[in-house]
Amino acid sequence: MEEKIQKVPTGEFHSGYGCIIMSAVIGVFGFIVWWGYYTLNTMNAAIDEFTQKTPAQLPAISPVPDLQQRLKEFTDKANGGVPATLKLSAADLNALILMAPSEANGSYKDMLRIKSFNAEKQVITTDASMPMNTKSFTDGSKRYLVGEIDFALEMTEVGPDAKPAAIRVPGKTVLEEMVKGMAMYGYLGPYQNDAVTGPVLKMIKKVKIEADGVVVSTVTEEAKK
Numbered sequence: 742m743e744e745k746i747q748k749v750p751t752g753e754f755h756s757g758y759g760c761i762i763m764s765a766v767i768g769v770f771g772f773i774v775w776w777g778y779y780t781l782n783t784m785n786a787a788i789d790e791f792t793q794k795t796p797a798q799l800p801a802i803s804p805v806p807d808l809q810q811r812l813k814e815f816t817d818k819a820n821g822g823v824p825a826t827l828k829l830s831a832a833d834l835n836a837l838i839l840m841a842p843s844e845a846n847g848s849y850k851d852m853l854r855i856k857s858f859n860a861e862k863q864v865i866t867t868d869a870s871m872p873m874n875t876k877s878f879t880d881g882s883k884r885y886l887v888g889e890i891d892f893a894l895e896m897t898e899v900g901p902d903a904k905p906a907a908i909r910v911p912g913k914t915v916l917e918e919m920v921k922g923m924a925m926y927g928y929l930g931p932y933q934n935d936a937v938t939g940p941v942l943k944m945i946k947k948v949k950i951e952a953d954g955v956v957v958s959t960v961t962e963e964a965k966k
Contacts, residue, residue, distance in 0.1 A: 785875070787916055787919065788873060788884065788919070789884070790913060790914070791886065791888075791910045791913040791914065791915050791919075792873055792884040792885055792886050792887075793884065793885055793887055794884055794885070795885065796851065796870045796872065796885045796887070797868075797870040797885070797887040798870075799851065799852075799853075799854045799868060799870055800854055800868075802835045802836060802838060802839055802850060802854075803832065803835075803836075804836055804839075805832050805833055805836045808833055808836050808837075811827060812827070812941070815827040815941075815957075816941055816944075818959075819941070819944040819959045820944075824958070824959055824960040825944075825958070825959045825960075826956060826957070826958045826959075826960075827956070827957050827958075828951075828954050828955070828956045828957075829954055829955045829956075829957065830953065830954045831855040831856065831857070831858070831954070833954070834855040834865075834955065835854060835855050838850050838853060838854075838855075840932075840935075840937075840938065841931045841932060841935075842931045842932075842934075842935055847872065849931070851870065852869060852870055852871050852872070853867045853868070853869055853870075853871075853890070854867055854868040854869075855867055856868055856889075858950050858951065858952055858953065858954060858955070859891070859950070860950055860951050860952045862891070862906075863893060863894070863949075863950045864891040864892060864893050864906050864907070864950065865891070865892045865894070865903070865950060865955065866889055866890075866891050866892075867889065867890050867891075867892060868888075868889060869886060869887065869888060869889065869890045870885055870886070870887050871885060871886040871887075871890070872884075872885055873885065873886055886908070886910065887910065888908065888909050888910035888911060888913075888915075889908070889909045889910075890905050890907070890908050890909075891905065891906045891907040891908075892904065892905060892906065892928065893905075893906040894948045894950065894955070896946070896947070896948070897927070899933050899939070899942060899943050900929075900933065900941075900942030900943045900944070900945045901929065901942060901945055901948045901957070902927035902928070902929045902930075902933070903927065903928045903929050904923075904924040904926075904927055904928065905920055905923045905924050905928075906920070906924070907920065908920050908923070929942065944959050945957045945958065945959060946958060946959055946960060946961045947960065947961050
């Protein structure tokens with residue numbers, strides 16, 4: 742009859758092993774909690790350095806009479822499979838701001854004004870009065886980034902999107918890490934999710950910033966070739 746081989750532990754068990762493991766787990770968890778608290782407070786203090794308690798009053802937006810017609814012509818061509826190009830000035834883009842659906846923090850009409858374009862850097866410069874949450878997140882209090890924001894445009898699967906490339910607040914320093922943090926989110930989300938503007942944005946395949954406006958096109962350079 743074959744003898745059954747039994748495996749016998751060769752290491753010595755110590756009742757303190759469990760305590761050591763639990764202490765290590767508690768230590769790691771405690772560090773994560775502390776790091777989260779430290780990061781939150783550090784970020785909160787950094788935001789306080791360049792924000793103010795009250796928003797700025799931005800200039801009123803004037804409607805552009807022929808904008809709706811030009812948008813319709815662009816859309817009709819795109820829907821019909823005809824290559825379409827549209828140039829939008831600062832006045833056009835500001836008028837489009839009025840069309841943005843309001844989000845949790847309000848409407849863009851109270852936050853941004855297009856003021857100029859930089860063809861070399863491929864950015865749009867805006868005056869800004871952006872609301873930012875405070876540390877509590879729950880009491881509804883806000884603070885405001887009042888200054889200039891440069892937005893860079895990039896193409897996504899749902900069309901162009903805009904992300905902060907630089908932030909300037911008079912007399913204050915905005916950390917590069919803060920700009921990168923804000924650039925993690927696109928700012929054309931309200932338009933992309935809108936039933937009217939979303940499909941139009943998705944038709945756009947190319948954007949180019951010129952000295953006096955933004956040119957959007959349904960055809961890329963590769964497609965033209």
